[in-house]
Amino acid sequence: MVPDANIDVKKSTSRLFVRAPGHGSSLRPIRNVITDLARQVGFPEDEVAKIEMAVDEACTNVVEHAYEAKRNWAWKHQNPEIRLTIHTDADRLVIQIHDNGKRFDFASYRPVNLLERIRAMRSGGYGIAIMRKFMDEVEYKSDDVSGNTLRLVKHLKKS
Amino acid sequence: MKDFRIEQESRGNIQLIRLQGSLDMYSFPRLESHLQTLFQQGRYAIMLDCSQLDYVGSAGLGVLIGFAKQAREHDGDLKLLRVPERIYKIIELLGFTKVLQVYNTEDTALASFQKP
Numbered sequence: 001m002v003p004d005a006n007i008d009v010k011k012s013t014s015r016l017f018v019r020a021p022g023h024g025s026s027l028r029p030i031r032n033v034i035t036d037l038a039r040q041v042g043f044p045e046d047e048v049a050k051i052e053m054a055v056d057e058a059c060t061n062v063v064e065h066a067y068e069a070k071r072n073w074a075w076k077h078q079n080p081e082i083r084l085t086i087h088t089d090a091d092r093l094v095i096q097i098h099d100n101g102k103r104f105d106f107a108s109y110r111p112v113n114l115l116e117r118i119r120a121m122r123s124g125g126y127g128i129a130i131m132r133k134f135m136d137e138v139e140y141k142s143d144d145v146s147g148n149t150l151r152l153v154k155h156l157k158k159s
Numbered sequence: 160m161k162d163f164r165i166e167q168e169s170r171g172n173i174q175l176i177r178l179q180g181s182l183d184m185y186s187f188p189r190l191e192s193h194l195q196t197l198f199q200q201g202r203y204a205i206m207l208d209c210s211q212l213d214y215v216g217s218a219g220l221g222v223l224i225g226f227a228k229q230a231r232e233h234d235g236d237l238k239l240l241r242v243p244e245r246i247y248k249i250i251e252l253l254g255f256t257k258v259l260q261v262y263n264t265e266d267t268a269l270a271s272f273q274k275p
Binding site: 027046050052056133 | 181183184185214216217218220221222224225227228245248249252253254255257258
């Protein structure tokens with residue numbers, strides 16, 4: 001196993017930018033960035049754990065499907081990257097996850113029943129259902145110019 | 160954050176596997192390979208000590224329920240031991256504890272293998 005990837009983290013006044021190789025070794029450092037930020041924003045630990053898992057599932061899909069190593073996609077001629085843009089409003093955390101890999105046909109995706117799938121002891125296919133369960137908004141868009149962007153939003157509920 | 164590590168001990172016919180670090184899409188093939196080897200040896204009674212795990216993603220959970228299913232088909236099981244509270248809350252919320260048995264102590268986990 002190679003060490004965790006070096007990821008590049010830059011901050012502007014209102015946003016955090018993360019660039020990481022489109023590889024499984026990037027997942028842990030990306031989770032570290034996300035959990036640190038979610039705690040700073042004020043999310044309780046239970047919600048931090050949900051945000052961590054949702055972002056990990058999203059980035060896992062990029063590595064596993066968008067940048068699927070077994071296929072000769074056009075991206076192989078570039079540097080496959082995961083790029084995250086994160087910002088916070090007064091009451092929400094917005095995480096955009098960007099890649100230039102294979103497009104996912106989000107429109108044709110049929111939501112799975114998480115519990116039915118677990119009871120059937122299926123070994124995969126949970127990622128999007130987990131993102132939808134743990135985040136308040138999940139949106140995907142893709143075009144030939146900008147590539148693929150998944151937008152995850154979590155509202156900070158004030159008690 | 161710790162690197163992913165797997166250590167194994169035997170408790171009679173039951174294999175105790177200690178996991179450390181993060182069980183995610185990057186690390187799960189190592190656990191998958193380890194469990195496949197045990198199953199090829201006919202060892203289907205597995206306890207996974209999760210006390211040193213700091214994260215489990217759906218790729219890791221998928222491996223766990225996939226191998227638990229296979230183990231049960233051979234009169235064995237794959238059970239979780241000492242799951243950290245932060246991880247337990249997540250897997251309970253998602254419903255994975257409905258199919259994976261979780262124990263707080265090694266003794267209770269071992270005893271559960273003896274029950275008919």
